[in-house]
Amino acid sequence: MAAAVAAVSDVPTSPWSLTQGISSSAAGRYLASMTSVASVVKAIDVNRPGLSVTKRNLLLFFAQGHYLARGGGALFAEALYATDDGVDLDDLPLPDAVEPPGSGALNTINTVLMRYADLSPTDLRTLIRASQPWQLARKSSSSPRIEWAWLTDWFTRAEEIDDPDDGRPTRTQIAAWGAGRAG
Numbered sequence: 001m002a003a004a005v006a007a008v009s010d011v012p013t014s015p016w017s018l019t020q021g022i023s024s025s026a027a028g029r030y031l032a033s034m035t036s037v038a039s040v041v042k043a044i045d046v047n048r049p050g051l052s053v054t055k056r057n058l059l060l061f062f063a064q065g066h067y068l069a070r071g072g073g074a075l076f077a078e079a080l081y082a083t084d085d086g087v088d089l090d091d092l093p094l095p096d097a098v099e100p101p102g103s104g105a106l107n108t109i110n111t112v113l114m115r116y117a118d119l120s121p122t123d124l125r126t127l128i129r130a131s132q133p134w135q136l137a138r139k140s141s142s143s144p145r146i147e148w149a150w151l152t153d154w155f156t157r158a159e160e161i162d163d164p165d166d167g168r169p170t171r172t173q174i175a176a177w178g179a180g181r182a183g
Helices: 035-048 055-069 105-115 123-129 132-139 148-155 171-182
Strands: 081-082 084-091
Touching: 035 055, 055 081, 055 084, 055 105, 055 123, 055 148, 081 132, 081 148, 084 123, 123 132, 132 148
Parallel strands: none
Antiparallel strands: 081 084
16 A cells, blocks of 8 residues: 555646646636546645655645535545555556646645644644544444544634644634625
8 A cells, every 4th residue: 555656747837836827728617526646746745855655655645634614525535544554555557747726725725834844744743643533433343444534523613623732713703704694
């Protein structure tokens, strides 16, 4: 499983860059369906080159969780599995050419990179092992697969959403803005 997220070949950075937006061929498209893990890995590689496969896999846990919490469905279809090293994926061949993720997916990937990419793999593993989704998967007698519902529940809990120190709007602020628009 560890080789699942191997290096993807280099392409021009503009369609993948989180700071430059998406390419004109994808501009204005809203992708309701999920993207592939290869596209997410490519976006991570372009915007944070040189990360180890282990660290990228750990970041995929946070990217999937935050994307699910935003209500957009799953970011990628491939399953994450709880392991002693944190998380891993099925051994999947990654295609050389993949489409860039849509802007919503890129926003989530950017948020995850800003929030977690400077942490060490040990710190990321500690956060993941403390999470309920990882613990539930490790206790499962059938499979160590981390279920999307568990990720959604974990990343939408009050402690995650209503932290006033992280700069994101809290549920109370979002509700107040929604009420202001309705009136």
